[in-house]
Amino acid sequence: MFLFILRPEYPEKNMDNRKFEKISRALGDANRIAILQQFRKKKDCLYCAEVNDLLDLTQPSISHHLKQLVDADLLIPEKEGRNLKYVLNQEVLDDYIASLTDLKG
Amino acid sequence: MFLFILRPEYPEKNMDNRKFEKISRALGDANRIAILQQFRKKKDCLYCAEVNDLLDLTQPSISHHLKQLVDADLLIPEKEGRNLKYVLNQEVLDDYIASLTDLKG
DNA sequence: TTTATTTATCGAAACATTTAAATGTTTGAA
DNA sequence: TTCAAACATTTAAATGTTTCGATAAATAAA
Numbered sequence: 001m002f003l004f005i006l007r008p009e010y011p012e013k014n015m016d017n018r019k020f021e022k023i024s025r026a027l028g029d030a031n032r033i034a035i036l037q038q039f040r041k042k043k044d045c046l047y048c049a050e051v052n053d054l055l056d057l058t059q060p061s062i063s064h065h066l067k068q069l070v071d072a073d074l075l076i077p078e079k080e081g082r083n084l085k086y087v088l089n090q091e092v093l094d095d096y097i098a099s100l101t102d103l104k105g
Numbered sequence: 106m107f108l109f110i111l112r113p114e115y116p117e118k119n120m121d122n123r124k125f126e127k128i129s130r131a132l133g134d135a136n137r138i139a140i141l142q143q144f145r146k147k148k149d150c151l152y153c154a155e156v157n158d159l160l161d162l163t164q165p166s167i168s169h170h171l172k173q174l175v176d177a178d179l180l181i182p183e184k185e186g187r188n189l190k191y192v193l194n195q196e197v198l199d200d201y202i203a204s205l206t207d208l209k210g
Numbered sequence: 211t212t213t214a215t216t217t218a219t220c221g222a223a224a225c226a227t228t229t230a231a232a233t234g235t236t237t238g239a240a
Numbered sequence: 241t242t243c244a245a246a247c248a249t250t251t252a253a254a255t256g257t258t259t260c261g262a263t264a265a266a267t268a269a270a
Contacts, residue, residue: 021132024132024133036208037208088208093209097205103141103145
């Protein structure tokens with residue numbers, strides 16, 4: 001009468017290997033790690049200009065790193081007029097953590 | 106009278122950025138992800154020869170990938186005579202997950 | 211000891227990533 | 241409309257990674 005589903009989609013949702021790889025690559029760079037860590041200080045969102053202050057890189061390089069993080073869905077970009085702000089994607093981080101937990105067996 | 110420690114060292118232990126980067130890079134490759142996923146099937150340990158069967162790569166390439174995983178401390182190598190077996194390092198995975206959780210804020 | 215097996219290392223080719231200079235695009239302000 | 245600011249894209253150089261063939265090292269077996 002009742003059906004028990006052992007590994008529900010919710011709350012952990014497993015991503016495919018291609019996405020897992022992409023996120024791992026995005027996380028595999030010191031500058032990008034520094035960007036992500038800024039979210040602990042600047043709680044909710046981070047402005048592109050702030051990243052420019054944070055890293056000793058030219059603007060195109062920073063643009064490149066932010067693109068990597070956005071392409072991996074770790075950051076969600078939001079336009080605010082001429083500026084651009086980023087929000088940390090908690091869900092994708094959770095999914096990535098779930099995949100790692102799954103890997104543990 | 107009582108002292109509350111907000112972020113105890115135990116059970117989560119935070120690694121430095123260099124190590125986090127190294128692990129991320131090790132995880133950022135399809136072949137190495139496939140190797141790690143084999144541990145779900147072959148529960149406790151994995152033999153080098155088994156990895157050879159798993160991946161369509163030459164022996165030196167597989168040796169290279171296993172080295173990356175060992176250098177990142179994700180795999181612990183154990184010699185067994187002429188053979189080599191690997192054990193998944195649960196602790197490092199836990200530390201990595203803890204760092205990611207920390208990143209979430 | 212000699213031979214075969216297993217894994218590691220070296221060297222080079224192919225490919226990917228990082229970085230910055232130059233330039234382009236978008237948007238707000240004058 | 242014109243100018244300036246914020247961010248993206250293109251291009252090229254430097255560097256790093258992946259891969260394989262050849263070869264070396266370690267160990268087990270004959």
